[in-house]
Amino acid sequence: MKEDEIQLAELSINTIRFLAVDAIQNVGSGHPGLPMGSAAMAYVLWMRHLKHNPANPRWVDRDRFVLSAGHGSMLLYALLHLTGYDLSLEDIKKFRQWGSKAPGHPEYGNTPGVEVTTGPLGQGISNAVGMAIAEAYLSARYNESDRTIIDHNTYVIASDGDLMEGVSAEACSLAGHLGLGKLIVLYDDNRISLAGSTSLSFSEDVGKRFEAYGWHVQHIADGNDTEAIDNALSEAKRDLTRPSIICVRTIIGYGSPNKEGTYTCHGSPLGPEEIVAAKKNLGWPEKEEFFIPEEVKKHMLGSLEAGKKSESEWQVRFNEYEAAYHDRALEFERIMEGRLPDDWDSELPDFEADEKGISTRKASEAVLQSLAVKIPELIGGTADLNPSTLAWVKGYGDFQPPASEGQDRQGAVGDEWSYKGRNIHFGVREHAMGAIASGMALHGGIIPFTGTFFTFSDYMRPPIRLAALMGLRVIYVFSHDSIGVGEDGPTHQPVEHLMSLRNIPNLTVLRPGDAGETVEAWRFALENSKGPTALVLTRQNLPVFDRAQVSPAEGLRRGGYILWESEGGDPSLILIGTGSELYIALEAARVLDDEGLSVRVVSLPSWEAFDTESEDYRESVLPSSVKTRVAVEAGIKTGWEHYVGIEGAVIGMDGFGASAPASVLFEKFGITSENVLGVARRLIEKERRD
Numbered sequence: 276m277k278e279d280e281i282q283l284a285e286l287s288i289n290t291i292r293f294l295a296v297d298a299i300q301n302v303g304s305g306h307p308g309l310p311m312g313s314a315a316m317a318y319v320l321w322m323r324h325l326k327h328n329p330a331n332p333r334w335v336d337r338d339r340f341v342l343s344a345g346h347g348s349m350l351l352y353a354l355l356h357l358t359g360y361d362l363s364l365e366d367i368k369k370f371r372q373w374g375s376k377a378p379g380h381p382e383y384g385n386t387p388g389v390e391v392t393t394g395p396l397g398q399g400i401s402n403a404v405g406m407a408i409a410e411a412y413l414s415a416r417y418n419e420s421d422r423t424i425i426d427h428n429t430y431v432i433a434s435d436g437d438l439m440e441g442v443s444a445e446a447c448s449l450a451g452h453l454g455l456g457k458l459i460v461l462y463d464d465n466r467i468s469l470a471g472s473t474s475l476s477f478s479e480d481v482g483k484r485f486e487a488y489g490w491h492v493q494h495i496a497d498g499n500d501t502e503a504i505d506n507a508l509s510e511a512k513r514d515l516t517r518p519s520i521i522c523v524r525t526i527i528g529y530g531s532p533n534k535e536g537t538y539t540c541h542g543s544p545l546g547p548e549e550i551v552a553a554k555k556n557l558g559w560p561e562k563e564e565f566f567i568p569e570e571v572k573k574h575m576l577g578s579l580e581a582g583k584k585s586e587s588e589w590q591v592r593f594n595e596y597e598a599a600y601h602d603r604a605l606e607f608e609r610i611m612e613g614r615l616p617d618d619w620d621s622e623l624p625d626f627e628a629d630e631k632g633i634s635t636r637k638a639s640e641a642v643l644q645s646l647a648v649k650i651p652e653l654i655g656g657t658a659d660l661n662p663s664t665l666a667w668v669k670g671y672g673d674f675q676p677p678a679s680e681g682q683d684r685q686g687a688v689g690d691e692w693s694y695k696g697r698n699i700h701f702g703v704r705e706h707a708m709g710a711i712a713s714g715m716a717l718h719g720g721i722i723p724f725t726g727t728f729f730t731f732s733d734y735m736r737p738p739i740r741l742a743a744l745m746g747l748r749v750i751y752v753f754s755h756d757s758i759g760v761g762e763d764g765p766t767h768q769p770v771e772h773l774m775s776l777r778n779i780p781n782l783t784v785l786r787p788g789d790a791g792e793t794v795e796a797w798r799f800a801l802e803n804s805k806g807p808t809a810l811v812l813t814r815q816n817l818p819v820f821d822r823a824q825v826s827p828a829e830g831l832r833r834g835g836y837i838l839w840e841s842e843g844g845d846p847s848l849i850l851i852g853t854g855s856e857l858y859i860a861l862e863a864a865r866v867l868d869d870e871g872l873s874v875r876v877v878s879l880p881s882w883e884a885f886d887t888e889s890e891d892y893r894e895s896v897l898p899s900s901v902k903t904r905v906a907v908e909a910g911i912k913t914g915w916e917h918y919v920g921i922e923g924a925v926i927g928m929d930g931f932g933a934s935a936p937a938s939v940l941f942e943k944f945g946i947t948s949e950n951v952l953g954v955a956r957r958l959i960e961k962e963r964r965d
């Protein structure tokens with residue numbers, strides 16, 4: 276490397292550092308330590324390796340970059356600004372302010388060039404595993420021996436906190452198993468976290484840990500050694516069969532004479548005096564703020580031209596591909612735009628009325644198989660619960676590294692083991708499964724689904740929340756949705772989970788009441804491209820309603836609908852049910868109807884969907900004049916007042932379940948049509964008395 280290039284690199288690195296320092300000081304909050312310490316590795320990655328086009332942040336074959344340690348957001352904003360993304364210096368001056376394009380932590384959809392929302396430590400690096408899985412799947416499916424249209428890396432900067440969080444262990448263990456060679460992590464090994472030295476709580480050998488996962492591990496002793504970082508990145512890129520981690524020893528707050536190497540610069544502005552001292556120390560103009568030397572501006576903005584060139588070269592390759600493989604090219608464009616194929620729902624199953632019925636998990640399995648035929652981007656799997664949740668796509672192979680000859684394939688979903696496989700075996704790693712699914716959705720070209728028992732949705736809550744925040748189309752299949760689980764007992768019986776997930780904004784929770792509603796639930800989930808959907812399904816069989824006798828299951832799409840009512844309408848009582856309790860409500864309603872009462876049964880599989888319907892529609896389903904209402908759901912009751920009011924009644928759970936056969940549990944906890952009858956009669960009587 277020539278002397279003037281080395282100097283320009285140093286100047287650029289200091290520009291990144293002081294843009295971060297000044298922006299944070301300007302607004303009085305933020306995290307300067309990480310950008311100062313990791314500016315050199317970020318510079319080398321972005322200026323010498325990252326394939327991207329700042330003029331088109333959505334270019335499909337760009338490398339993905341994830342700042343997993345989202346608190347260091349000013350590092351990313353400095354890079355985005357300097358390399359020509361649509362993020363001005365004025366935006367940066369409004370760092371962390373209302374409506375800013377530079378929020379406190381990077382937010383997907385808010386800032387051009389931000390690939391993922393990060394901040395909760397451990398998530399970003401786990402999302403990146405999903406991005407690398409998506410890349411591997413798409414390149415296996417679409418690249419031809421003579422034409423390559425997908426070939427990019429996923430880069431991560433991760434911090435101590437990221438690697439302390441358990442989810443990173445789950446995700447990186449799986450990444451090692453899968454041999455995701457295009458995943459490259461730069462570990463900002465500064466040995467300082469928020470509250471002090473990592474020697475207080477984190478003394479494992481990270482390199483050895485990743486070696487044990489099957490990763491390619493490299494070490495760099497000096498985080499400012501740009502040549503070493505450059506070489507390590509090249510080496511990492513050459514290894515196509517193992518993910519790479521480069522452990523880079525850095526100094527948090529590098530350059531700040533009184534604060535570097537200490538936790539005091541992790542999350543507070545350096546302060547005016549210390550900033551002057553740091554600038555002096557690194558040979559930076561002391562009085563200047565937001566200073567960008569002309570030569571740095573020119574040099575780093577060179578990314579714009581280089582990016583445009585990379586993309587146009589790719590476009591030529593894509594055009595050639597399109598000429599040779601027309602249909603596949605069209606399909607590729609479609610999936611990358613997130614559009615469903617025209618006839619995607621043409622083969623959905625129809626379920627005949629059946630008293631004995633089937634479980635909604637089983638119905639879901641049938642629906643999923645029919646969708647898989649039409650939607651090649653629908654890929655996913657379970658956390659070691661395929662045979663129980665039935666969330667698999669049979670006949671589409673297992674997503675595994677190609678060189679897995681001779682391995683024990685018990686439990687595999689298909690004969691084929693390759694990156695073309697559409698069944699991902701997440702292992703018993705629910706938390707990572709959620710984060711990985713988000714990464715796949717973020718990458719584009721994939722509609723991911725996951726599967727586990729509903730009670731373990733707790734283990735997935737952090738990524739579910741973030742998927743909702745980011746507005747990602749991820750489909751969570753949760754089976755074994757209540758005390759209906761039976762003998763496994765209270766550890767496996769979700770109770771508070773429905774209400775708890777309903778509280779996450781922009782997550783749609785759907786609890787279908789029979790097989791017909793399950794078909795509609797899947798349809799809803801696929802069409803919901805603005806946020807995740809949780810499908811909450813039973814283990815036990817439920818009757819399949821005779822839709823000639825009750826309303827069509829399409830009603831589910833509105834979140835709630837009148838399933839059935841006494842002739843003449845004008846009900847004096849409304850029974851509301853979801854999932855496995857819907858038929859219980861219907862049974863009770865028919866008895867009351869026989870007794871001469873005018874009853875309405877409302878199926879309410881999704882609160883979120885129903886609440887976004889017009890007031891007129893909601894009023895037509897739940898007329899405010901009818902105050903005598905009973906809701907029945909095998910979950911915690913709290914919250915149902917929202918629909919039954921204080922004058923209504925709720926039949927549900929007050930505490931945990933128990934270990935016993937399901938039928939006994941429903942009996943003991945009073946979730947039966949007899950109890951609905953009793954409660955309804957009491958309410959009616961009370962109303963008559965009042």
Ligand SMILES: Cc1ncc(C[n+]2csc(CCOP(=O)(O)OP(=O)(O)O)c2C)c(N)n1
Binds near residue numbers: 308437440470
């Ligand atoms: C899941 C989660 N827990 C806690 C926090 C709060 N927090 C922000 S940064 C941080 C630790 C910072 O240490 P490190 O990751 O090493 O970053 P550095 O100090 O090097 O900037 C913590 C605990 C968080 N962002 N996410």
